[in-house]
Amino acid sequence: MKISTKGRYGLRILLDIALYRIGNKPRMIREIANNQEISEKYISRLIIELRKAGFVKSVRGANGGYTLTRRPEDISVLEVLEVMEGPIAIVDCTSSAEGICHRKSLCPAQRMWAEINQKIRSAFAAYTLKDLVELYVSNGETVIDYCI
Template identity: 40%
Template sequence: MKYSKATNYALHTMLFLVVSTPNNKPVGVQQLADRQGVSPTYLSKILTKLVKAGMIESTSGANGGYRLKRNWEDISFLDVIHAIEGTTSLFDCCMNHEAECLIQKVMVSAETKMDEHLRNQKLSELAKEIKMVL
C-alpha cells in the first residue's frame, strides 16, 4: 500500500500550518509550495480538498492565503488522509464467494487497526515535538 504524493504534501502543509498557528495569519500558496518544492497549481488542488474537508480556510486578497480553522488541535493524520485519498477500503475482494471472504475479513481488520493508529496521531502533538526541537 502506498499513499499518493498529494497525501504527503497535504500532511506536510497541515503540519506547517499547525506549527505556525500562534500568529494565525494566512500563508500564501506560493510560500507553502516553495517549502515543499512543488508547483503552486498542484498544491492549490490539494488545498482545495483540505478546505472542503473543513480543516483550513482560504482568504483572498493581497494578504490572503490559507490558515487553520477552529478545532485544529483535533486534526489527525487520518483526517488529512481521508480528505485526500477518500474513505474507500484499501482492499476489495474480487472473488464471488458464497459466504464472507476470509481474506477480506483479515484485510479489513488490519486496515481498521491502522486507521485507529492514524486517528490517534494528532498533528498538534507532532507540532509540540517540533517546537521542542527548535
C-alpha cells in the same frame, strides 16, 4: 497500500499552516511552496480539496492566504488522508461499499483483512496535526521533511 503524494502533501500543507500561524496570520501558497518545496500549482490544486473538506479557509486581500478552520488537535491524520486519498482500505473488501466481492461472506481471509485494516485506520486516527507539530518542534528541524 501506499499513500500517494496527494495524501502526504495534503498533510504537509496543513502542518505548514499550523506551524506558521503566528497571530493567526494567513499563510500564502507561495510561502508554503517555498517552505515545503512543492510547486505552487500543485498546492493550489490540493488546497481546494482541503478547503472543501473544511480544514482551511481562504482570506482575501493583500495579507491574505490560508488559515486552519479547526484546532490542530481536532484534525486527525486519518481524516486528512481519507479526504485526499479516499477510504483507507488495504483490500477492496474491507471498504464499506457493498457488492465489491461476491465471496466476502465466505472468504476465510476477510476477517483478517478487516482486523488489519482497522488497526491501520486506528493508528492514523491516533495522530493529530497537533502531534505532528509537536514532533516537528521536538526534533528541532528547520525544514519539514517527513514521510508516513
